[in-house]
Amino acid sequence: xxxxxxxxxxxxxxxxxxxFAIGVVSAVDQITGRGGVLLPLSNRGLGADEIVRxxxxxxxxxDTQVIxxxxxxxxWTIAARRVxxxxxxxxxxxxxxxPALLDFVFQTDCSASVAARHSADKGRGALAVLGGxxxxxxxx
Amino acid sequence: MPIEICRIDDxxxxxxxxxxxxxxxxxxxIVLVDDEVATSDWEQELYRLGVSPGMDVYFExxxxxADRFAALAADGRVGLLLTKDxxxxxxxxxxxxxxxxxxxxxxxxxxxxxxKLRYVFLSPEEEQGLRALAxxxxxxxxxxxxxxxxxxxxxxxxxxxxx
Numbered sequence: 376x377x378x379x380x381x382x383x384x385x386x387x388x389x390x391x392x393x394x395f396a397i398g399v400v401s402a403v404d405q406i407t408g409r410g411g412v413l414l415p416l417s418n419r420g421l422g423a424d425e426i427v428r429x430x431x432x433x434x435x436x437x438d439t440q441v442i443x444x445x446x447x448x449x450x451w452t453i454a455a456r457r458v459x460x461x462x463x464x465x466x467x468x469x470x471x472x473x474p475a476l477l478d479f480v481f482q483t484d485c486s487a488s489v490a491a492r493h494s495a496d497k498g499r500g501a502l503a504v505l506g507g508x509x510x511x512x513x514x515x
Numbered sequence: 516m517p518i519e520i521c522r523i524d525d526x527x528x529x530x531x532x533x534x535x536x537x538x539x540x541x542x543x544x545i546v547l548v549d550d551e552v553a554t555s556d557w558e559q560e561l562y563r564l565g566v567s568p569g570m571d572v573y574f575e576x577x578x579x580x581a582d583r584f585a586a587l588a589a590d591g592r593v594g595l596l597l598t599k600d601x602x603x604x605x606x607x608x609x610x611x612x613x614x615x616x617x618x619x620x621x622x623x624x625x626x627x628x629x630x631k632l633r634y635v636f637l638s639p640e641e642e643q644g645l646r647a648l649a650x651x652x653x654x655x656x657x658x659x660x661x662x663x664x665x666x667x668x669x670x671x672x673x674x675x676x677x678x
Contacts, residue, residue, distance in 0.1 A: 392530060420623060420624060420633060420634075421623055421624075422525045422526065422621070422622070422623030422624070422625060423525050423526045423527065423529075423599070423623075424525075424625070425623060425624070425625070426526075446530045446534070447564070447565070448528070448529065448530060448533040448534065448564075448565040448566060448567065449529055449530040449565070450526045450529035450530065452564075452565065453526075453528070453529065453561060453562070453565055456561050456564070457561070460557075
C-alpha cells in the first residue's frame, strides 16, 4: 500500500476469488495512492459459513457500508446478501472492476453508498470492445 | 442426457459450479438438494440470483429429489445435482441407487476436520461416510474444477496427505 495519504481508512470491502481483490486494490493504490480506502478479502480455503463470518466481522470492525464483489454468481455475493439481510443499509456492488474502484476512491464528498452507485455506473461504462474487425470468428 | 454431476460442495451454488463446471458442460439446470433451503423462500431467492440466465434451479428436499430423480435424469438438458454435505448425499443415495458417481467439490476447514486437499477437509465421521458410499460401489473423486486432476477416494483417504 502507498504511504500517502496515510490517514486513509477502509471505506469499502473488496471481496473476490483467489487474489483478485488483493490485485485490484494494489492496482488502485498504484494508480491513486488511495488503496487504503479499500480492504481486500479472499475466499481461498473458506467454506460458506466462514465466508459469511469473515465478511460480517470485516463489516463490523471497519464500520463499512459498501461491499464490492467480483462475481455476481459467486460465494462472496451470496455471503454479502446474507450480511445485508442483517444490515439493510449495506450496499453490495457485484462485478466490480478497476474503473469502478478507481471512481469510488475519489468520491470523498458524498456518502459511501452514493459513491458506490456512482462507481457502478463508471465500471459498467468502462467495458468496451475495440477493434477486431467484424468479430465473426472467421477471416475478417 | 443424465444428471452429469452429483457434487458435494459446502458453498452450493457459486462460481466454480456455475462458471467452472456450468460453462464447459453447458449445464442448463441445477438440482439443489437441501431440506433447509427447500423450505425457505429467502434462501431460494438468494441462490437463484447466483445462476446464469437460462439456467434453471430446482430446490428439493432429499425426499422430493428422490421422488423426482428419474424424471430429472431423463431431462434432455445437462443437469448438475448439489448437496452441501456428505450426510445429505448419503441420505439421497440410500433412496436413489441410480447415483453411481459423486464429485467431492469442496468441504472447507472447520473445527473437527482435518486437511486432505486444499479444498477438502474431513472429520472422522465424514471420512466414514465417504467410505460407506464407496462401499456401495459408488465412484467418488475429489475435483474442484474441471481443469484439475480428479483424486480417487482411496488416495484422498490414504494417510498421510498434505493439503
